[in-house]
Amino acid sequence: MLKHCVFLNFKNNVSEDEKKDIMTGLTGLVGVVDGMTDMTFGPNLDFEMKTPDFDYGFIVTFRDRAAHLAYEAHSTHVEMGAKLVAACTGGAEGINVFDLET
Template sequence: MITHCVFINYRADTTAKTKVAILDALLALRPRIDGLINIIVGNNMSPEGLDKGFSEGFIVTFRDVAARDQYLADEEHAKVGAAIVAAAEGGLDGILVYDLEH
């Protein structure tokens, strides 16, 4: 299994409507990708204060590397990714992506 973790530091002017649209588009990818097991979305809830501005994020679980790679190559995923980059503080600098294999 692959756990694909994405954390976002949104620009201060990013509206709640924009954030919801991004997450809706992300969730719409679920039926497009064979081997996409689950998507969890939410706000940072850690009391440690170590989030470095990454206030929201999502975790996608894939059956295997091939499913993850299909997701990464998907044209609708590219559109969601572009929307995230546009809404993130500093573009790509406002996004943290980390994949774990287990």
């Protein structure tokens, strides 16, 4: 199993509705992309005060790397990914990704 963890530094002017639209688009791929089994998202609670710049994130669960690759190539992911880059401070620099095999 693969956990795809994405941490986002949204620009200050990105509305909650814009964030929700992007997350809803990506979540809609659960059950569409074979092997994409779950996605959760929400604001960073940052209890330890270590990541104040990354205010939002999501975690996707994939059966394996092949499912992750199918997600990466899917047209909805490409579209939502472009919206994420545009919505984050510094573009792609405002996005951190951490993939864990569990």
